[in-house]
Amino acid sequence: MPTTPAVVLHDLTFSWPDGATPIAGVSGAFATGRTGLVGLNGTGKSTLLRLIAGRLTPTSGSVTVAGTVDHLPQRITLDTDATVADLLGVRHVVDAVRAIADGDVRPELFDVVGSDGWDLEERAVAALDAADVLAGSSAAASAGSSPGGVLDRRVGTLSGGEAVLTAVTGIRLRAADVVLLDEPTNNLDGRARERLHELVRTWRGALVVVSHDRELLELVDATAELRTGGLSTFGGTYAQYQEWLAVQQEAARSTLRDAEQRLRREKRQRIEVQERIAHSERQGRKDVANRKYVKAVVDDRRNAAEKSQGARRGAAAEAESRARDAVATAERAVRDDDRIVVDLPDPDVPAGRRLAVLRGADGREVVLAGPERVALTGPNGVGKTTLLEQLVGTGASSPGAVGPCGAGPDGAPRATAQRLTERVGYLPQRLDGLDDAATVLDEVRRRAPHVVPGELRNRLARFLVRGDQVDRPVRTLSGGERFRVALASLLLADPPAQLLVLDEPTNNLDLASVDQLVQALAAYRGGLLVVSHDRSFLERVGLTAELALGRDGALAEVRR
Known part of the structure; x- marks a missing residue:
């Protein structure tokens, strides 16, 4: 895969006003090329994309992006009052052209239109047509032959799939250096998914895509995983990453078993040392009680025994502590991810109701x-x-x-x-x-x-x-x-x-x-x-x- 960094993260941290911190001390980079960003729900993938896009400000740390950046948010369909022109990112130019056509000659409007914005409405509709986004739908039928009719349609009147594909078409029109797509295949039917997959397959430039779509994740050059605040990158598709991860996890479980076995052995040895020390102390008390040795000899033997027993006790405790630390380290390497547990109650619906x-x-x-x-x-x-x-x-x-x-x-x-x-x-x-x-x-x-x-x-x-x-x-x-x-x-x-x-x-x-x-x-x-x-x-x-x-x-x- 390409190695030129398009996005560099340095000790990036972001906290919400309530104190929740989805991104904590993340460092890493996304290369020029196609990267699939994966991770469990709630690990901060969408938040990370918003930070890279500049829609959120880091609490600490920094984000460096090589060139312009464009972002398709996961919740694009929630803004139901937005229009097709808004999704395409051409609303400001379209409004300026229409205002000039209505007689408004303010210089700033001409600056917005520039030299190549006069036919933007027609080009935008042609791009939608070429992408087959609204063809045959009720939105296209109602629009008739008027470009404005298409561009003025509200997101709330489009299907979720139409809204997503319209937004992706806008991203293609804008041609940013770095593009961030957050769950782009949500709501897409089979044909629309195929068109989006082809778009990703032929993508030029830097693309970071968050998705749970396995087919889409097989089209990337690298797979990055955001997990408990850390970002790790693997040079390959999601399936290849899963295979590599399975090998790593088996090795981690084997290391954990060895560490647990060693901890049990060190515990036994510590107990044996304590038993020997206890036996020695009991024997010493007997010798004193039986006056087997003179007091000076008993004191010398006691002092020597205490030093020896303390050393043995300390060595045994230290060995057990090292073994316990090794187990803790091995446990952190073994994944034990939480999953939702859905247990539906009986709604008491008679058969045939x-x-x-x-x-x-x-x-x-x-x-x-x-x-x-x-x-x-x-x-x-x-x-x-x-x-x-x-x-x-x-x-x-x-x-x-x-x-x-x-x-x-x-x-x-x-x-x-x-x-x-x-x-x-x-x-x-x-x-x-x-x-x-x-x-x-x-x-x-x-x-x-x-x-x-x-x-x-x-x-x-x-x-x-x-x-x-x-x-x-x-x-x-x-x-x-x-x-x-x-x-x-x-x-x-x-x-x-x-x-x-x-x-x-x-x-x-x-x-x-x-x-x-x-x-x-x-x-x-x-x-x-x-x-x-x-x-x-x-x-x-x-x-x-x-x-x-x-x-x-x-x-x-x-x-x-």
């Missing part, structure tokens, strides 16, 4: 009953999230009676949905259902008001939300931490949901946590409706049916 109705624009009706688990699939932009929002009552459409046909704001046909139970738990794709100003504990208590705080703290600990983190404001959480709080709020609700509606539930979760979520959902006895582009995840949760939503609003049963 009708929980929800979905109806395609063609009138086809699908009933979801307990304890069925149904996947809703389809390409980005067809309205999967919109349908889920209508079902749970958070979108523009209310979960009222199902009509014969729905229609979107652009007049295109839409599927419709209705819930038949009030006990519905919803995990939104954008994670925008949390109150950023509330503490983590208060946010979870909203869903479980009858559970005492102490018990909630114990339950949150199973989601790796513990200690002072429970009292932090939600706005200070990383993407992975925010996801775990949203998941905990959903799964710790009292009474438990009879129908779980999950929109891209594996976003932001490390691979070990995905395994735990799969196990919990596989054992869940309520109804499950899930949107996901992660085929492996869908296969593992034990689907009873899969529905494909088409661009025409029709629902097709892929299997049942």
